[in-house]
Amino acid sequence: MKILHNVSLLPFNTFKMNVKAKECRIIEDENELLKIDTLSQNSLVLGGGSNVLFTKDYDGIILKNELKGREIIDESEEEILLNIKGGENWHSVVMWAVENNWNGIENLALIPGTMGAAPIQNIGAYGVEIKDVLEYVRFYHFDTKSFETIKNQDCQFAYRDSIFKRSLKNKVFITDVGLRLRKKNHQYKLDYGNIREELDKRNIQTIRPKLIAEVVMHIRQTKLPDPNVVGNAGSFFKNPEVSEEVYWRLKEKFPNIVAYSIGNNKYKLAAGWMIEYCGFKGYVHKGAAVHTRQALVLINQKNATGKDILELANIIIDKVNQVFGVILEPEVNIIG
Ligand SMILES: Cc1cc2nc3c(=O)[nH]c(=O)nc-3n(C[C@H](O)[C@H](O)[C@H](O)COP(=O)(O)OP(=O)(O)OC[C@H]3O[C@@H](n4cnc5c(N)ncnc54)[C@H](O)[C@@H]3O)c2cc1C
Numbered sequence: 001m002k003i004l005h006n007v008s009l010l011p012f013n014t015f016k017m018n019v020k021a022k023e024c025r026i027i028e029d030e031n032e033l034l035k036i037d038t039l040s041q042n043s044l045v046l047g048g049g050s051n052v053l054f055t056k057d058y059d060g061i062i063l064k065n066e067l068k069g070r071e072i073i074d075e076s077e078e079e080i081l082l083n084i085k086g087g088e089n090w091h092s093v094v095m096w097a098v099e100n101n102w103n104g105i106e107n108l109a110l111i112p113g114t115m116g117a118a119p120i121q122n123i124g125a126y127g128v129e130i131k132d133v134l135e136y137v138r139f140y141h142f143d144t145k146s147f148e149t150i151k152n153q154d155c156q157f158a159y160r161d162s163i164f165k166r167s168l169k170n171k172v173f174i175t176d177v178g179l180r181l182r183k184k185n186h187q188y189k190l191d192y193g194n195i196r197e198e199l200d201k202r203n204i205q206t207i208r209p210k211l212i213a214e215v216v217m218h219i220r221q222t223k224l225p226d227p228n229v230v231g232n233a234g235s236f237f238k239n240p241e242v243s244e245e246v247y248w249r250l251k252e253k254f255p256n257i258v259a260y261s262i263g264n265n266k267y268k269l270a271a272g273w274m275i276e277y278c279g280f281k282g283y284v285h286k287g288a289a290v291h292t293r294q295a296l297v298l299i300n301q302k303n304a305t306g307k308d309i310l311e312l313a314n315i316i317i318d319k320v321n322q323v324f325g326v327i328l329e330p331e332v333n334i335i336g
Contacts, residue, residue: 002026013049016231016300021058028066030175033140045173047114051233055306055336065116082179086116098210103186104133106209109216116174120164122157127192131157135178142171160238160331193219223294231300237271237328271328272296278319285312
């Protein structure tokens, strides 16, 4: 296991926070996990660092997931079951799948980060979530000191949520994920964002997963800031879920509010719309700012510290609460 001391985390987080960690262990072989005692408050598993905000130097041990490998476990005419190691880059996995005409994750193209982190917040975009194709998650449990596998139905998947953010938080290191993709008769999800409009513009007759991935990548590139150019972690806040009663009360006061029904008498409100309504699009606070094209994304505009970003987030939370009576929750993991 490679161990680095007093290491800069700048290359390891997409918000581009220039903080240091006391120690960083690069995990390239899962057996190295057996040598680690426990995941205390002072250690953190890190994938691509695209969903974290470091607010200060990290006074502990970073376990950087570099487990690599992709394997076909089972295959029929209809489906294929893949085992992907946790340190694999998610977008590369998507590209591998679409090149092979394996369907199911094409809408999730260009989401940064690793395979191992994808189940944690049940990554989703354009009407698809990882839970739709995930078969199992394998992890090392630091309490039981053993490798365990849990099936999809035991992962407690919900919107940007799973058991890994709840009872298994800070207890496990995800080593592998099983994905079941379709080779035939796949129901594409095209009615989200501008996917169908873009396909029509390109006059596409026969739909292939690669074409959808390309369209999704194009849409994302026009809407979201590239973390290689400007530091960010994608959507900073979750879209809040409210009861039907709250929704109709808001709808009366704000007729243009963007929301959709999610069943069970609940509605999901578009946090980006509420933030924009409060006038925050392009708003600057110290080195941090609200992105000019997508108000849900906070950016490191000019050497922002984690504190600057957090202050900006709190200014937004307070204002949105004042105006709408709704409390926004960060989607990004705040590490401090
Ligand atoms: C430009 C941009 C766009 C984005 N768009 C989307 C989007 O459309 N949809 C979406 O859902 N997300 C999106 N995200 C967020 C992010 O890409 C995902 O949350 C991604 O899954 C994070 O992967 P990561 O490897 O970078 O995780 P990290 O940021 O490294 O870690 C995230 C959390 O998971 C934990 N963790 C990471 N790996 C493991 C592991 N192997 N075992 C146990 N715990 C682990 C970490 O401790 C941390 O708490 C976007 C981010 C950016 C920067």
